[in-house]
Amino acid sequence: MxxxxxxxxxxxxxxxxxxxxxxxxxxxxxxxxxxxxxxxxxxxxxxxxxxxxxxxxxxxxxxxxxxxxxxxxxxxxxxxxxxxxxxxxxxxxxxxxxxxxxxxxxxxxxxxxxxxxxxxxxxxxxxxxxxxxxxxxxxxxxxxxxxxxxxxxxxxxxxxxxxxxAAGERGEREPDEELPVRAEWRLGGDLGRRYGAASGDRNPIHLSAPTAKLFGFPRAIAHGMWSFARCLAGSEVQQAWARGEAGEHLDAGAEFKAPVLLPTTVRFAEREAGTNTAALTLRGAEDGRLHLSGSVSSARPSPAPPGPSN
Incomplete structure (x- = not known):
């Protein structure tokens, strides 16, 4: 160093x-x-x-x-x-x-x-x-x-x-909008361990129910970055960008609203919000609880200038 x-x-x-x-x-x-x-x-x-x-x-x-x-x-x-x-x-x-x-x-x-x-x-x-x-x-x-x-x-x-x-104050609640569901994913109890092995992030709250309970969670929870990555992987906008059907630039973001307790089933939703732009959500399949709210956007390449006329 x-x-x-x-x-x-x-x-x-x-x-x-x-x-x-x-x-x-x-x-x-x-x-x-x-x-x-x-x-x-x-x-x-x-x-x-x-x-x-x-x-x-x-x-x-x-x-x-x-x-x-x-x-x-x-x-x-x-x-x-x-x-x-x-x-x-x-x-x-x-x-x-x-x-x-x-x-x-x-x-x-x-x-x-x-x-x-x-x-x-x-x-x-x-x-x-x-x-x-x-x-x-x-x-x-x-x-x-x-x-x-x-x-x-x-x-x-x-x-x-x-x-x-300001501990007693409450912020304004944003509208909880339902988007068109594109996929339903069953998440196993070992998801935190699998993502931890791939990412190196082996925080105890993600690994097992006993270790998660030490930090106040009833069961292991999915990594927020897994939820974000999984939603981007399922996004049509991101897929088109990866195939080279849009410009080089990609903007994406997410707010983590509630922990995803494992095992569970979640629903991924995406709705077009403009050209090559979409809103994303991840919700519980049974209770509809909002776990993630985000967006992704890419720009199409500028059209080539017209060639010289003959």
Whole structure:
């Protein structure tokens, strides 16, 4: 590791399991007050990150992307940057305790199609925090560069729940709109373990009912990033983009509304909201509970200028 002017350059990607354990051990010392918390002004960088072929196959299989596809799924670069995020969030100088943080949403902006063979320089840093009626919200930002050019970036939002002056206030509830159902998926109890093996994210709340109960969940819950990736894999807009039927740019985002308790059955819905733009939802098949609300958009390539007349 090399540090210069607030930038730490890593030689290898950090291992997630030791970071999870370290973050859990440091958590009791992080007691606030969280309202005055300041995030470390540090940027982590890792050069030459790649999607390994075996890892990519496992990821595509568990998330529903085509096996053997040349184009990298738009959510896969998150896996390359997540160890850097975890290194920051589990560090002693990060003010919020790692256990109990809630991943509330993500935005992804992809500026070029990527392939499994691309070498990406990945960076991550923290932004915020901002007050929230249930605590404090901060953002983990990630970007990937290819040949010095930013080709992918994301903003993940996390909530640290704690007492606030506005704890009793309620925000305005957004309209809960039903979209046309496109697919129904049966999720097994082992989904969290399968996604954890593919992504490296083996947070105990996803692995089994006994470990999830330690954190207040009755059963294991699906990863939010699995829900996001699975919805994008099922999206007609994303599929057309991956086939090269739209421009290079892809925007996608999701808000994680409620945990998906495993095992269960969910319904994926998508509705066109403009040219190459769609709204997405993921709901419980039996109770209709909204688990994810999101969107995806890509731009068609500009038409070629007319050729010279004869």
């Amino acid at each position: 090399r540090a210069t002017d607030g930038v730490e350059r890593l030689d290898t990607a950090p291992k997630l399991t030791p970071l999870l354990l370290g973050g859990a051990l440091r958590a009791p010392r992080k007691r606030g007050p969280f309202e005055a918390a300041r995030l470390p002004a540090r940027r982590l960088e890792l050069g030459g990150a790649r999607a390994g072929s075996a890892a990519l196959r496992r990821y595509a299989e568990v998330c529903g992307f085509p096996a053997g596809a040349e184009v990298l799924p738009p959510t896969y670069p998150h896996l390359l940057g997540f160890p850097l995020q975890m290194r920051l969030m589990s560090a002693a100088d990060f003010p919020f305790p790692l256990p109990g943080l809630v991943h509330t949403g993500i935005e992804v902006h992809q500026h070029a199609r990527l392939t499994a063979g691309d070498a990406l320089d990945v960076a991550a840093w923290a932004e915020g925090p901002e007050p929230h009626r249930r605590g404090s919200v901060f953002t983990m930002a990630t970007e990937a560069r290819r040949g010095g050019e930013v080709v992918w970036e994301s903003r993940s939002r996390y909530l640290c729940r704690h007492r606030t002056a």
